[in-house]
Amino acid sequence: MDMLDRMSKASSDLRAGLTQEAADKATPHLREMLRCVAVAITDEEGTVLSWDGGANDHYEYLRDTVARAINNCHKEHVDHRKLGCELQGPCSLHSVVVVPLVVEGDVAGTLIVVSGVASKRQIRMAEETARFVSTQLELEVVQKQRQALAQAEVKALRAQISPHFVYNALNTISSLIRTDPSHARELLQEFAEFTRYSFRTDGLFTTLADELTNIHRYLTIEQARYGARLSVRLRIAPEVLQVVLPFLVLQPLVENAVRHGLAKKPGGGMLTITAEDNGNEALISVEDDGVGMDPDRLDDIKDAHQTGAHVGIGNINDRMRTVFGAEYALVVETAPNAGTKVILKVPKFARNVLPNLNIGSQMTDEPMTAEQPAVRA
Structure with a gap:
């Protein structure tokens, strides 16, 4: 029930479009859904709109990974050893999955999921969550298109x-x-x-x-x-x-x-x-x-x-x-x-x-x- 509640709240937030305000509201719910170290959302340029959780000081190490995900429209998975992190000792950024958010065929941004442990299950959940986010964003686009169509129809009726x-x-x-x-x-x-x-x-x-x-x-x-x-x-x-x-x-x-x-x-x-x-x-x-x-x-x-x-x-x-x-x-x-x-x-x-x-x-x-x-x- 908690998972469904989180999905419902995130869905409502994302219907406003991919803005910083919407991302700030949605990322805490997404992190609770995924039970991970951190969740972030970027725009289509790779600029972070919101980061909820730890390891936010590590984004500089992720820029190239995010850019590849956007340019190739394909998920990227990297671990701590490949990021070039200079931190001595344990690092909470053990595994990172970056999944593009695709809206009507175009990359609108990315979902970044940071985990303490690398696993196929976590990667699959990150992909499913990104698909969920993309769907909500597409619904918002469809709603805007419907409004534009309705406005055009009113103008036609006036004529x-x-x-x-x-x-x-x-x-x-x-x-x-x-x-x-x-x-x-x-x-x-x-x-x-x-x-x-x-x-x-x-x-x-x-x-x-x-x-x-x-x-x-x-x-x-x-x-x-x-x-x-x-x-x-x-x-x-x-x-x-x-x-x-x-x-x-x-x-x-x-x-x-x-x-x-x-x-x-x-x-x-x-x-x-x-x-x-x-x-x-x-x-x-x-x-x-x-x-x-x-x-x-x-x-x-x-x-x-x-x-x-x-x-x-x-x-x-x-x-x-x-x-x-x-x-x-x-x-x-x-x-x-x-x-x-x-x-x-x-x-x-x-x-x-x-x-x-x-x-x-x-x-x-x-x-x-x-x-x-x-x-x-």
Whole structure:
């Protein structure tokens, strides 16, 4: 149990990357795991980031050995007699194993294990520990790559925000300036807040409350345009409002429901947004009773990242799968003339998924919370 505890603590420390601070935290746990004289970690240049234990004054004798391990990407094992140690009498640096730390095919540093006794078992344990350290460092690299991908996907989704909506929103506002200037000012403020939120530059995640607030702004503008043709029904459980989800995943679904479901239906129809507490998950759905579509088209739409046919469906599906796992892919139910329902499952707790508090703290609108009846403009 102590070994597992040490591995867990070292794993957590190394997820921060190969830095001096991370190495200082990890080396004591690694030394306890190996039960050796000392453990050290170097960077790819051979500079010691951390040395825990004795014999740290002997590193000068190890420089060539460390350099060979880095240059050859191969473990090096030397004993006291080959190091040129000038110490008279017993030396704690009896056996040294230097193993390169390989991350995505490149040497990122080395693990140095100093032992009082040379043995094949100690060499094997040093190699296994180095493999463990390398794996943790690779996981940190993968996490950074995932974050970079998520940022790129958010930028791509922003680029897909319908220019038709922007044009129509401004056109609706301008038409009200003379007839109802007060309403025009309100809509202009909603439009400004909508664009500020949608094009924010920081944060990959947000709360359901903030996402719903932005949807409220979007629908306020669309209801001014469509009038009685657009009805909205909300069924939002207050206990899921603080659930964290990827930024800008719901508004595009709502926009698709309005543009492709209800706007094409004579007389318009009903948009229903639901968020329910489902144990360890929040169950969210966006449903319209519009024109629907052929279910056979769903695979093409989910794969359509660059077209404007359905705003960002493929993007949102990929982001949900990347952040939470394949089991959190979008579920779409539809049929011709039977409307469309998009369902998202969002875990209440997920590793490295935190809201951008700066944006959230600036939100002043009350989020849509409890069940509300149909609203007609």
